[in-house]
Amino acid sequence: MPTYDYSRLPANMRGGMQRYLEQGLRPGGCLTAILANDLLGAVGRADETTLAGLWSICAFIHSHAPGNAYGSYEAVDEWCKAGGINRGEEA
Incomplete structure (x- = not known):
C-alpha cells in the first residue's frame, strides 16, 4: 500500500483526505467537490483555510491520488464503494 505525506495539505483537510484515499470514506462537502473537479461547489463550501490551501x-x-479516485462525482462514489486503497483490509 502506498504511503502519502499528508502534511502537504492544510491541517483541516488531512484526516478527510487520508480516510477517503485509504478507506474510501466519503469526505465533507468541500473536499468531495474538490475531488469531483467541481470548482464552484468547492469554493462555495470552503472556509478561509481551505481556500488559502486550494492549490x-x-x-x-x-x-x-490514483486517477480513478477523482475527477467527477461518479468517480468519488465509485472510490467510496470500492473501499479506497485498503479495499476492506483492516486499518
Whole structure:
C-alpha cells in the first residue's frame, strides 16, 4: 500500500483526505467537490483555510491520488464503494 505525506495539505483537510484515499470514506462537502473537479461547489463550501490551501490540495491530488479516485462525482462514489486503497483490509 502506498504511503502519502499528508502534511502537504492544510491541517483541516488531512484526516478527510487520508480516510477517503485509504478507506474510501466519503469526505465533507468541500473536499468531495474538490475531488469531483467541481470548482464552484468547492469554493462555495470552503472556509478561509481551505481556500488559502486550494492549490496545495489540488497539487496533492494530482501528484498522489490514483486517477480513478477523482475527477467527477461518479468517480468519488465509485472510490467510496470500492473501499479506497485498503479495499476492506483492516486499518
